[in-house]
Amino acid sequence: MPRADLLPLKYRYRLLGTPPVSARHVEWSAIASTDDERMQPSDDLLGLALTAAERARHLRLDDLAARCQTPLEASWINHWPGEHYRLLAALxxxxxxxxxxxxxxxxxxxxxxxxxxGARVQTYDLVPWDQFSHTLFHRDDFDDRISQRIGDLANQDYFDSQLDDLRAADLILIDGPKDGVFEPAFLSKLLPVLRAGQVLVLDDIRKLQMLQTWRDISLPKLDVTSLGHWSGTGLAVAPQK
Ligand SMILES: C[S@@+](CC[C@H](N)C(=O)[O-])C[C@H]1O[C@@H](n2cnc3c(N)ncnc32)[C@H](O)[C@@H]1O
Structure with a gap:
């Protein structure tokens, strides 16, 4: 048996065995008290979450669902709460x-x-969108509304080169590898330079690899998993300094 503390996180958690619940997709998570969290949600953040949830109740993303290639994938788009797409649109x-x-x-x-x-979207990856085996994008989506940049925002030089755009964004959705490495490295660079009022959405905060990263975020924040993605949705807003 390899020493668990020497394994990458994604392998370490497999040593826990099978979780005691049946569902299409199951992963281990952990629960933790919030009374001893340093950062609590602000009243404005609670208002944003509840207003966005109320809006999400009444919108549908049928055009996006129509782009999907399988009924299962299409079902995720309008499945809310449980998936986060309607909440993202509402935000x-x-x-x-x-x-x-x-x-x-x-x-x-x-x-x-x-x-x-209605947002202009700048999306980052290490892989160009047309090199994934499956995509919902059409080539003409990449007009003045959507652009993709290839680069690793955990790398200090690349991060610095993107700083103006990161600070110009009204909302930043962090939905990267969740490998226990990228997100803490990126957030350690991003949090100190955020502009007041910028909204952060973190996906998958209930995954074991993301629990401590979410806990460590020193911004007014709220776990909105029940109004977002079943694997965990975190919402935070940068305060006035
Ligand atoms: C969960 S998927 C993103 C899902 C996507 N946001 C969506 O809604 O369909 C994670 C993505 O993160 C990308 N990724 C991995 N490491 C990255 C990094 N350092 N910077 C940016 N993207 C990265 C992966 O290539 C993968 O496409």
Whole structure:
């Protein structure tokens, strides 16, 4: 048996065995008290979450669902709460998002949900969108509304080169590798330079690899998993300094 503390996180957690619940997709998570969290949600953040949830109740993303190639994938788009796409679109509307930045492009579901609600979207990945085996993008989506940049925002030089755009964004969706390495490295650079009022959305905060990263975020923040993605949705807003 290899020493668990020497294994990468994604292998270490497999040593826990099978979780005691049946569902289409199951992963281990952990629960933790919030009374001893340093950062609590502000009243404005609670208002944003509840207003966005109310808006999400009444919107549908049928054009995006129509781009999907399988019934299962199409079902995720309008499945809310449980998936986060309707909440993302609602946040664009209620927070008046002009520019949204997404970290982690993959098939484009997140970027297209944000853009469909009226945001300009700049999405980052290590892989060009047309090199994934499957994509919901059409080539003509990449006009003045959606652009993709290839680069690693955990790298200090690349981060510095993107700083103006990161600070210009009204909303930043962090949906990258969740490998226990990228997100803490990126956030350690991003949090000190955020502009007051910028909204952060973190996907998958209930995944074991993301628990401590979410806990360590020193911004007014709220776990909105029950109003977002079943694997964990975190919402935070940068305060006045
Ligand atoms: C969960 S997927 C993103 C899903 C996408 N946001 C959506 O809504 O369909 C994670 C993505 O992060 C990308 N990724 C991995 N490391 C990255 C990094 N350092 N910077 C940006 N993206 C990265 C992967 O290539 C993958 O496309």
């Amino acid at each position: 664009v509307e209620v927070a008046g998002v002009d520019l949204a930045i997404e970290v982690g492009t993959y098939t484009g579901m997140g970027a297209l949900a944000l853009a469909g609600a």
